[in-house]
Amino acid sequence: MxxxxxxxxxxxxxxxxxxxxxxxxxxxxxxxxxxxxxxxxxxxxxxxxxxxxxxxxxxxxxxxxxxxxxxxxxxxxxxxxxxxxxxxxxxxxxxxxxxxxxxxxxxxxxxxxxxxxxxxxxxxxxxxxxxxxxxxxxxxxxxxxxxxxxxxxxxxxxxxSSKGRILRVEHDIGKYHSNFSGKDSEGHQNIKLDLFRQIDELSLFQVWTTQSMSELYNELENSRDLKEINAVFYKIGNCINEIKTNLPNEKSVENKKSDFNVLIIEDDERYRNLFSEIFSQFYHVVNPNLKGEIEMFPQYVEKANSKIVGFDINDAIDIISTQAKKYQIIILDLLYKRKNGSWLPFNGLDLYLLVRRINPHAAIRLITSLPREVVGKIIKTTIQEEIPLSHVFTKKVGYEELKNNIEDRIDEINLECRKKEKSKSVYSHFPKAGVFNWPSIPGLMNDLMNSRQKVYYEARKQSMELFELYRQKQLTIETKNWKKGELPSLQKKNSVEQGYFLDKLPKILTHRLIAIDQACKHPEFKIMTQEYLDILKYFTNISAINKSYFTSKLGFNGTDYDVIDPQYNYFQISFENLFPEEINIIINELSKNKEDLLLKDFNNDLYLFFSNILCDLKTYENWDELKLDFNPYIDKSYIDNKGEITLSQISKDLTFKKLENFLLSLINNYSNSFVEDIAIIVTNIGIHKALIKNTAISILIDNLYEIDSPETSEN
Structure with missing residues (x-):
């Protein structure tokens, strides 16, 4: 067996x-x-x-x-x-x-x-x-x-199935009701307990009924006699009928086409047409189409200005470079050939890394003539990455089985797309400019911050030790692991190897911390270039600084001011897309002497901002996950019974430090699923930044969400 x-x-x-x-x-x-x-x-x-x-x-x-x-x-x-x-x-x-x-x-x-x-x-x-x-x-x-x-x-x-669950509830409710009238008071109490369970089940379908489940629950809880319990039975019956009417047919939901866009990069016309046919069953936009045409979207204008052109595999790199951001699903082959049979000077792994760089949120699938296990080993050997075998399809099984295999994975692809669509807007836990946007680096950083955290933490540990030496004025050119503080060469931009980048990462992180430390000493976060260079000369061989030091080599967003007299030159950092540890350092620096200030006394708008976030049930339900050392809710049993939270249930003892720690906890727990819902609540409530009027809190809110900044110059 x-x-x-x-x-x-x-x-x-x-x-x-x-x-x-x-x-x-x-x-x-x-x-x-x-x-x-x-x-x-x-x-x-x-x-x-x-x-x-x-x-x-x-x-x-x-x-x-x-x-x-x-x-x-x-x-x-x-x-x-x-x-x-x-x-x-x-x-x-x-x-x-x-x-x-x-x-x-x-x-x-x-x-x-x-x-x-x-x-x-x-x-x-x-x-x-x-x-x-x-x-x-x-x-x-x-x-x-x-x-x-x-x-x-x-x-x-x-x-x-959803329909089946509703039918089962309906069956159980009918059974309880038929046995109800002859019961004594103890029997009525047992029936009520059963009904509570069924209301719990129905609450999963709240979106399909106008009947509030919490009201139904309270009505049942407060019912005292046969007549009142019968009234609840009647309402539950109406609720079930409404859900059955509104619940979408599951087959029609499965067959409904998705709005995700599909791009197919395949050199064999027969397979290209097969893939176009398969994916067109499930998605509205599939390029190229069965006519061998591809819709080309201008990079910065609306879809109405797109044009239809013939697909040519020789243009694959240009197509991905200009179009990849328009697609949620990208299908690649492993090897590409010209019509005469000779190999093209690029392969599917080149395109895979290019997609990862330009659109790290795309769901990528490889469809190749080689066995899946062989492809997995090739990928691991050549680009040192592991791709789940479920993301690889082999043509060796034949047209029909390949078609079935792809169709069986559509739900999985859609789920990945939905998750990645969400993650596009949620807190970006590493920079996206300069060196962090070089080919293959966004994918590597995503891995370091998630599946390879041990490697990232080792680099971060080294940088924190070096930064502490800097603070104590003990950092020198000869310091161990510092290697003169040498940063990545801009000449490596288009051919950077992961090993080279990982070797430079502790130095990059240390330089970033030193720059942040200097910026925090200025009220407008300006780094005076000449003063900063004078500091660096003690522990690096850097002899000149321009914008590329901050943007290209360190990956900061910001603006520079360059005039004839160098003593007035400066770079102003925008504190967005930062590492969690950097945010902690900035906030600690900005919030000195404010820890015990009550929000309602310090800034009533901030108090209302925090209180309204706490009034949302999603924040309440996930509060324990934040592992904070305070509880802002006055009476949790009251909230549990009522199923709602008002301002009267929020503690008045909310300090500036508690608000900071709450937002920092969201940032530090970025990889946990519960963060998403709370982050959306925070940013929605805090969207009118004029009410907040506090730099530290604004920085924390900005870093809950990714800022889509234009690419910085590499000058």
């Missing part, structure tokens, strides 16, 4: 669960005489373990084709909560193995009752319908054949 275990990466836990599964399988197989080599899950051939998110994302589910999947709900890959495993289960049911039958069993260290009670409401249907096994129950034996294929289909119909 092909068995898949999905769990955390704690070795003792893996060993315990694996042994439990294998031992219980032996008991089961012996009991019904099925034990044989063909179904011996003790063999690695039949038993696979996924213990990390990266392994899950690259696992070939279709190839392994599991007959039974065990999932530990407390998987803790992302959310550090009870329910991570249920999100994985839903992904497998609706995507990875959406057309296959398999046994699904949850293995938990928490008993069923507490698991259900403490789980999120949108996970509870999975807890109800799929078997759960308590790992701490020594007497229980894991089951391997828990339900039929017909039952599995019914589960997917009634639990996984």
């Amino acid at each position: 092909r068995t898949l275990l999905i769990c955390n990466n704690i070795k003792t836990s893996i060993d315990f669960i694996s042994n439990k599964i294998k031992n219980d399988w032996i008991k089961t197989a012996e009991a019904d005489k099925r034990k044989s080599q063909d179904i011996n899950i003790s063999s690695n051939k039949y038993f696979e373990i996924i213990s990390e998110k990266s392994i899950y994302e690259n696992f070939n589910f279709e190839k392994f084709n599991p007959e039974i999947i065990f999932i530990v709900p407390e998987i803790n890959w992302e959310r550090n909560g009870l329910n991570d495993g249920y999100k994985i289960a839903l992904d497998i049911l609706t995507d990875k193995l959406k057309n296959q039958f398999f046994q699904l069993v949850f293995l938990s260290v928490i008993d069923y009752e507490n698991l259900f009670k403490n789980s999120e409401k949108d996970d509870r249907p999975l807890i109800e319908v799929f078997p759960h096994f308590d790992l701490l129950d020594n007497k229980a034996t894991i089951g391997f054949d828990n339900y039929s294929e017909i039952h599995f289909k019914l589960i997917k119909l009634l639990v996984v």
Whole structure:
């Protein structure tokens, strides 16, 4: 029996669960005489373990084709909560193995009752319908054949689909109502508890009904007799009918074309037409089209000024250079040839890096004649990056299977596009100008700030140590790891290697900190060029400074002032697109002697700004994630019962420092999913900066969102 275990990466836990599964399988197989080599899950051939998110994302589910999947709900890959495993289960049911039958069993260290009670409401249907096994129950034996294929289909119909969930609620409500009239007061109370659960379920569909679920909940809570409870039944029935009417048909939603734009860079006309045909089923804009034409958009004007031209693979670099920002999905081949069969002087990896530089938010897919695994190794060897195998399609399987493989991944592509569309506007946690915009560097920096944080933190640690030596006036040309403070050469711009950049990164970060330190000493953040050069001469070989030092080599946004008399030259830094550590240093410098000032006394507009952010339920629901040392809510139980927050529930004891720490926490936790919603609230409320009238707070708000600055000069 092909068995898949999905769990955390704690070795003792893996060993315990694996042994439990294998031992219980032996008991089961012996009991019904099925034990044989063909179904011996003790063999690695039949038993696979996924213990990390990266392994899950690259696992070939279709190839392994599991007959039974065990999932530990407390998987803790992302959310550090009870329910991570249920999100994985839903992904497998609706995507990875959406057309296959398999046994699904949850293995938990928490008993069923507490698991259900403490789980999120949108996970509870999975807890109800799929078997759960308590790992701490020594007497229980894991089951391997828990339900039929017909039952599995019914589960997917009634639990996984939206329409099915509504029908199931309607069924349960009808059952409760038919048994309601003859109940005594204790029976009525039990029915009310059941109704609370159903209202929780219906709240997932709040967008499809005008009936407020919180009002319905309160009405049920306050009901005292048969008549009042019956009134709630009646309202729930109307609510269900309204949801059923308004809920979109799921097939029509799946088949609805997306507004994401698709660009196909393929040299073989047959495959180009095939890809255009496939993607045109799902997207409105696909270029080139079946006629071999591509719509060319001028870089800085509206779509109405676009023109239709014939597609030519020789123009691929120009097309990407001028058009890539217009597309959310870009399809590349690995090797490109001219019509006479000779190779073109560029390949798919050249184009991949070019796309990453020009439009790092694009979803890129490679479609090639080579096997996927071979492509993965080539990419890792040549550009030192890893691309998920699900992002690579092979032509070797033939037209029909290739078509099916692409269509099966459309939902995944759309999900990636939606996430990247969001991330385009949310806080940019590293600079985007100068050296940080050189070829391949934006992609590298994104990796360093996310999947390769250890490398980034080592560079940051070095820079902080060097900066501290500078502050103590102990930094010299000969200081270890400083290497005379040499910065990247502008001649390397178009051929920079990642190893070269990583070697220079600690020096770049240190120079940035020194520049910021100097800027903070001026009320308008100006760095007087001659004074700054006199400082650098003590620990670098730099003999002259111009705009390219600040913009090209250090990646700052800002403006310079250049006159004949050098003593009046300066560069004025714009504090945007900064590193989190830099923002902390700036704010600490700007906020001295303001820590204990009450906002309502210091600046009432700031107090109202912060209070209105705190009144939003999304901020309230994610407050604990911020890990701040204060709680601004006066009565959390009152808020939980009412389901809303007013200014009267916000503490008056909000200080300037608390507001700063709140915004800094958002910046420092940029990679966590909860930040997005709160960042949008902050920037929406703080959009009229005239009300804020505080430099430190304005800088913090600006750095929650990416500033799309024009490219700086490389002079």
